[in-house]
Amino acid sequence: MIELLASRYTYALLFVLLGVGLYMMIANENLVKKLIGVNLFQTAIFLFFISMAYVEGGAAPIVPHEENPGEVLVASPLPQVIVLTAIVVGIALTAVGLALIIRIYSEYGTLREDTLREVRSDE
Amino acid sequence: MSNVDLLLPLLIVVPILAATLPIALGLRYDWTGWPVAAITTTGLFAAAVALASVVYTDGQVIHTLGGYPRAYGIELVADEFSTPIALLVTGVAAGVLAYTRRGGPRGNTFYTAYLLLTGGLLGISLTGDVFNLFVFLEITSLATYALVASGDGPESAVAALKYLILGTVAASMYLIGVAFVFMATGTLNMVELASAIPAAERPVLIRAGFAFIVVGFAVKVAQWPLHTWQPSAYQQAPDGVTPLIAALVSTASAYAFGRLIVTVFEVEYLAAMPNAAPIVLTVGCVSVLAGTALAVIQTEVKRMLAYSSVSQFGLVIAAYGVVIAGNSETALIGAAIHLVGHGLLKAGLFLGAALVTASYGARTVDEYTGLAKERPIAAGAMAVLLLSLVGVPPGVGFVGKWYIALGAVESQIWPVAAVIFLSTMLTLAYAARLLEKMYFTPPTAVERPHAAEPVATDGGDAGTDDSDTTDSGFDDEGPAAAAIRDGGRATPDAVSAGMIAIVVVAALGAVALGFAGGTFAELLEPFLTEVIN
Numbered sequence: 001m002i003e004l005l006a007s008r009y010t011y012a013l014l015f016v017l018l019g020v021g022l023y024m025m026i027a028n029e030n031l032v033k034k035l036i037g038v039n040l041f042q043t044a045i046f047l048f049f050i051s052m053a054y055v056e057g058g059a060a061p062i063v064p065h066e067e068n069p070g071e072v073l074v075a076s077p078l079p080q081v082i083v084l085t086a087i088v089v090g091i092a093l094t095a096v097g098l099a100l101i102i103r104i105y106s107e108y109g110t111l112r113e114d115t116l117r118e119v120r121s122d123e
Numbered sequence: 124m125s126n127v128d129l130l131l132p133l134l135i136v137v138p139i140l141a142a143t144l145p146i147a148l149g150l151r152y153d154w155t156g157w158p159v160a161a162i163t164t165t166g167l168f169a170a171a172v173a174l175a176s177v178v179y180t181d182g183q184v185i186h187t188l189g190g191y192p193r194a195y196g197i198e199l200v201a202d203e204f205s206t207p208i209a210l211l212v213t214g215v216a217a218g219v220l221a222y223t224r225r226g227g228p229r230g231n232t233f234y235t236a237y238l239l240l241t242g243g244l245l246g247i248s249l250t251g252d253v254f255n256l257f258v259f260l261e262i263t264s265l266a267t268y269a270l271v272a273s274g275d276g277p278e279s280a281v282a283a284l285k286y287l288i289l290g291t292v293a294a295s296m297y298l299i300g301v302a303f304v305f306m307a308t309g310t311l312n313m314v315e316l317a318s319a320i321p322a323a324e325r326p327v328l329i330r331a332g333f334a335f336i337v338v339g340f341a342v343k344v345a346q347w348p349l350h351t352w353q354p355s356a357y358q359q360a361p362d363g364v365t366p367l368i369a370a371l372v373s374t375a376s377a378y379a380f381g382r383l384i385v386t387v388f389e390v391e392y393l394a395a396m397p398n399a400a401p402i403v404l405t406v407g408c409v410s411v412l413a414g415t416a417l418a419v420i421q422t423e424v425k426r427m428l429a430y431s432s433v434s435q436f437g438l439v440i441a442a443y444g445v446v447i448a449g450n451s452e453t454a455l456i457g458a459a460i461h462l463v464g465h466g467l468l469k470a471g472l473f474l475g476a477a478l479v480t481a482s483y484g485a486r487t488v489d490e491y492t493g494l495a496k497e498r499p500i501a502a503g504a505m506a507v508l509l510l511s512l513v514g515v516p517p518g519v520g521f522v523g524k525w526y527i528a529l530g531a532v533e534s535q536i537w538p539v540a541a542v543i544f545l546s547t548m549l550t551l552a553y554a555a556r557l558l559e560k561m562y563f564t565p566p567t568a569v570e571r572p573h574a575a576e577p578v579a580t581d582g583g584d585a586g587t588d589d590s591d592t593t594d595s596g597f598d599d600e601g602p603a604a605a606a607i608r609d610g611g612r613a614t615p616d617a618v619s620a621g622m623i624a625i626v627v628v629a630a631l632g633a634v635a636l637g638f639a640g641g642t643f644a645e646l647l648e649p650f651l652t653e654v655i656n
Contacts, residue, residue: 045299085254
């Protein structure tokens with residue numbers, strides 16, 4: 001177990017980060033902080049992809065063309081490309097979420113979910 | 124046609140590129156949105172029909188993007204399972220767009236989101252790559268959040284934010300699943316994965332990946348208990364938008380889940396995986412019962428139909444469970460038919476509800492009193508759709524349920540058949556309530572504070588438009604307009620003959636598709652023999 005943690009500590013840390021994000025999303029009453037929780041959650045997944053592609057002693061996946069490329073040890077570029085795409089998606093989501101929060105704030109005058117629930121049940 | 128595979132990227136790229144046009148042209152000209160969207164969706168529908176004719180005669184069509192081999196490139200695939208979904212997406216998009224010309228939300232940003240949604244949905248149905256599936260899921264979701272939030276009033280923003288948070292978590296769960304599977308196999312292509320997954324050295328990673336994917340799709344498809352975003356999103360979305368998202372967004376996700384089950388993980392592998400089949404079966408069956416039970420107690424029509432979606436998608440997921448557990452071709456046919464049929468039914472029903480709201484402001488079941496007299500054609504179409512949803516034979520709802528139940532019985536999974544039977548009874552309970560209000564409840568004299576006064580001329584000259592009947596009979600007939608909540612904005616004149624025609628077309632389509640059930644099963648045959656032994 002200890003050995004596993006010592007060699008795979010990044011995964012453990014990333015899943016803790018995932019949990020923090022999820023908890024923040026559920027337990028926090030502030031809508032902006034909820035959205036930050038969503039971002040943390042996503043970031044943990046991005047880092048998971050990146051750490052998955054890590055190769056002990058591997059170089060960046062830029063293959064020098066003078067040497068024989070087959071012998072160069074490189075990290076897999078595919079997860080990094082995936083993460084780049086996923087980051088773009090995440091930014092778009094955050095933007096839409098923040099726009100919705102601005103609309104909610106201007107209509108109800110609050111960012112807290114519990115207050116929001118009270119205001120809405122009054123109507 | 125040798126270049127038919129070019130249709131695949133075009134089907135995805137054209138709507139997404141065209142989505143920029145309404146805003147760009149809108150800077151200079153007014154009212155460019157509708158023509159752009161109309162031309163695009165009509166073209167897409169034509170392209171999907173052309174694609175379908177090729178797929179069903181010559182087999183699947185594959186396009187490799189950029190010419191890279193599929194081991195590390197991206198593929199777009201149209202086969203017998205994905206083509207009906209592409210047809211449904213383009214067909215419903217074109218139909219709903221025709222409705223929104225008079226009835227729905229307008230404005231250039233609306234059409235931008237609309238085209239983006241269509242592009243994303245086509246991407247989901249045509250992609251052959253698990254990561255691209257995630258990207259298209261998110262494109263679809265983003266457009267859906269924006270469309271839901273475009274409803275009147277602040278409630279829609281709250282519903283959209285709730286949907287955004289849950290939908291993002293769902294997509295992220297799916298991404299974690301992809302990460303695990305990628306870790307175990309090193310590839311993202313669906314066909315490559317199908318051969319790499321059984322050979323994977325660490326099956327525990329695959330199992331973890333599948334578990335995350337199930338949870339992700341359970342949210343996206345709105346399965347109990349993860350469905351809570353869906354009724355408020357459907358209810359708060361503008362009336363012209365609900366038909367589109369109700370018919371397509373969850374359908375595309377459910378299709379994607381089925382695709383992952385049969386093509387990526389493969390039925391045999393999942394059948395050997397501990398607990399995979401029982402979990403999928405249980406999620407589906409519980410959703411069927413919970414969804415119908417919740418639908419029965421709703422008073423608002425749109426909310427009732429939304430809960431009905433929870434149960435109908437539960438049926439599809441239960442069918443997938445039967446496919447895994449019993450290796451059943453019949454259940455897969457049922458799932459495919461039910462996906463397409465339910466999409467069409469829900470589009471028609473929500474369009475009908477939008478039509479009633481537009482003309483009378485009626486939103487609750489009680490306010491539908493006397494609709495059959497005031498709008499016989501629309502009420503008749505809605506009645507056909509409702510009966511089809513229940514599963515009365517000529518309708519498509521029956522064919523899907525029949526195949527799923529038959530598959531369950533063949534595989535000796537009796538609880539599923541029992542659940543289908545029970546849910547049909549409950550579906551009848553809420554459908555009959557609406558039918559009874561429309562046809563059999565005698566109109567009572569309820570005060571109509573905002574109802575339009577009958578026009579002086581009685582409007583009897585041009586007898587083609589259905590609204591004329593309404594005007595002339597306004598004084599002595601039932602008050603479907605009983606409670607006009609929107610402060611008198613809704614008038615019977617707001618509904619054009621074209622809007623009614625679209626609902627009628629949906630109803631006729633549902634019946635026609637019901638008769639075509641056998642043909643549909645035959646068309647699926649090559650795909651079934653490929654994925655199920």
